Amino acid sequence: MKVAIIGAGITGVTTAYFLSEKKVDVTLIEGRRYPAMATSYANGGQLSASNSEAWNSWHNVKTGLKSMINREHSSLIINPFPTITKLSWLCKFIYNIKNNEKITHEICRMAIKSISLYEHIAKKEALEFDKLDKGIIHLYANKKHTQNAEYVNNIYRKAGLNRFRITHEELYKIEPSLKNKKLDSIFYTPSDKTGDIHKFCIGLTNKLIKNKKIKILSCNVDDIKEYTDNFDFVIVCAGVYSPYLAKSIGEKLPIYPVKGYSITINNPGRNAPTVSLLDDFNKIVTSRLGRNRLRVAGFAEFNGYNLDIIQNRVRPLIKWCMDMFPEINTKDIKPWAGLRPMTPNMLPIVRQSKANAKVWYNTGHGHLGWTLSAYTGKLLAEKILFD
Ligand SMILES: Cc1cc2nc3c(=O)[nH]c(=O)nc-3n(C[C@H](O)[C@H](O)[C@H](O)COP(=O)(O)OP(=O)(O)OC[C@H]3O[C@@H](n4cnc5c(N)ncnc54)[C@H](O)[C@@H]3O)c2cc1C
Secondary structure, three states: OEEEEEOOOHHHHHHHHHHHHOOOEEEEEEOOOOOOOOOOOOOOOEEOHHHOOOOOOHHHHHHHHHHHHOOOOOOEEEOOOOOHHHHHHHHHHHHHHHHHHHHHHHHHHHHHHHHHHHHHHHHHOOOOOOOEOOOEEEEEOOHHHHHHHHHHHHHHHHHOOOOEEEOHHHHHHHOHHHOOOOOOEEEEEOOOEEOOHHHHHHHHHHHHHHOOOEEEEEOOOOOOHHHHOOOOEEEEOOHHHHHHHHHOOOOOOOOEEEEEEEEEEEOOOOOOOOOEEEEOOOOEEEEEEOOOEEEEEEEEEEOOOOOOOOHHHHHHHHHHHHHHOOOOOOOOEEEEEEEEEEOOOOOOEEEEOOOOOOEEEEEOOHHHHHHHHHHHHHHHHHHHHHO
C-alpha cells in the first residue's frame, strides 16, 4: 500500500510512524524546508491529560466578548472584525457548550493513551527530546476556579486520570521555586510529562528516513487530486492549512487558526521552575526543556492567519515569569507565535473524507496536538488498514 501524508508536523510524523510500523510505503510531503517548522515548533511542551478541559464554556464566551472592547488584560482575544468563517466557527463553539463534559472526558481518555504511546515510541526509537517525567502542577487563584477544578477533576477521574489536590507544603517540596506563593488551590498530575515537540518530530523523521521506513518529499501541495492517482491513500495532516487542502476536493473542514505565543528563556538560572506549571487564571503554561531552557506559553487570539509577533503579547509572558520567579534570569529570550488548528468541538478530525474515499484526515488537534497526536496517528493507521 502506498500512502502520501501531507504535512510533517506532529500529526503527520506520528501518522507516518504508525503506518511505517505496518510496512506501508509512506511518503511524507512537507511544504517547508524542514519538518515541524509551523505550529509544532515552539509550543508549551506539555504532554498533558490534565489540560483536557474543553474550552466550550459560557465563561470563555464572556471573556472573548469582553476582549472585543478591552484586549489589554485578556488571555483570550477575539478580533471583532466579522468574517463568515470566524462567526460560523464561534456559533458551533457555543452550540457545543452543552457537550463540555462529554468532550472533556473524551479528550482526557485519548490523552492518557497517547502519553503512554509516546513513552513506547521514545523508548523503542531511543529519541532524545528533553522529555521530563515530573508531572504537571495546576495553580488556581480563587474559589470560583477551585470549584471548577473540582468539577473537572470528577470528569478526569471517570476518564481514568489521577489528578489530586496538594497542600502548599507539598507544592514547595515538588517545586521549590514556588516557595512562599499563596494560591487558593493546587492540583498535581504525576503521570503528565513535558518535552520538546520540535526535537521529537525532527528526531523521529530522521530515524524513519535513515531506516528507510519513509521517504520525504519537499513540496507545497495545492490540490490533493494531484496525488490521489499515484497513491492508494492521501492523508491530510496540514494543521491550520488543512481546510485549504480539503477545499481542493470540495470539502469543508471547521478548523480556525487560534494564535498563541511562547517565549523560550535560555539559561533561566537556578530560580526557575523545573516541574511543568499551568496557571489557570492567566492561562499560562511552562515546561523545562533540558537544563538550560524554560518554555512559557499562553494567549488564544482569534485573528485569522496572522503570525506577527506582537510585543504586547510577549511582554506579559515575561512579566508573569518575573512576578512568579523574581530571581529568574531573563537576559536571553526567544519569542515565537503559532496557530492552533482548532475545531469548534475541540476534538481532532480523524476520518475518511466524505468527498473522496482515497483521502483521510488527521487534523484539528487545537491546543493539545502534542498531547494527542500519538493516539490519533495510531488510530488513523488502524482505520486505514483495518476498516
Ligand atoms: C502557543 C502554543 C502552545 C501550545 N502548547 C501545547 C502544549 O503544551 N501541549 C500540546 O499538546 N499542544 C500544544 N499546542 C498545540 C500544538 O502545538 C498543535 O496542536 C500541534 O503542533 C499541531 O500539529 P499539526 O501537525 O496539526 O500542525 P503543524 O505543526 O502546523 O504541521 C502542519 C505541517 O503541514 C505543512 N503544510 C501545510 N500545508 C501544506 C501544503 N499545502 N503542502 C505541504 N505541506 C503543508 C506545514 O508546513 C506544517 O509543517 C500549542 C500551540 C500553541 C500555538
